[in-house]
């Protein structure tokens with residue numbers, strides 16, 4: 347398998363980036379849900395949000411890299427058995443997934459930086475608060491973050507169901523290609 351995409355299959359880099367971000371998105375949704383219900387006296391009360399913020403910023407970097415990689419690689423051609431409606435739905439769905447990913451990550455950043463403090467990423471580096479002190483920034487960003495996170499996870503589940511339908515019902519190569527099989 348090659349690192350780069352070809353005109354018929356995804357390369358190892360795109361595949362690893364796809365499955366890594368799928369894992370992180372579902373994991374972060376679970377972590378976020380669990381974290382907001384934590385009691386002040388729990389030993390995770392501070393650690394869980396630090397973990398959530400650190401992973402979120404790393405996912406933002408990975409997503410930017412992923413888009414850059416997409417830009418400099420050929421895109422595997424659409425399968426001939428996919429009609430125009432399937433192509434349109436897949437294309438729109440993929441861009442909406444990217445859009446929601448950025449929306450969730452940026453709104454999360456705006457919650458954390460509302461009070462002007464930067465975000466420490468696992469003690470490795472600090473990300474400055476570029477935007478802070480907007481009226482009700484924390485509250486509004488928090489609400490937007492929750493709505494977008496739900497939308498992202500629901501769309502990702504629909505996207506996964508569509509991939510499974512292609513694999514088990516239509517028996518085409520859509521899902522196989524995301525594992526590097528032609």
Ligand code: HEM
Nearest residue numbers: 367368371372416436440443444502506509510520521524
């Ligand atoms: C949070 C979870 C997920 C996100 C955010 C996500 C996002 C994406 C995006 C943005 C693409 C387009 C890649 C590109 O060409 O730039 C894509 C492709 C794909 N995804 Fe996912 N995905 C997720 C989970 C899954 C899961 C769980 C499955 C399978 C069960 C899956 C199967 C696929 C397949 C087969 C493709 C290739 C479609 C094609 O070639 O037209 N994805 N995904």
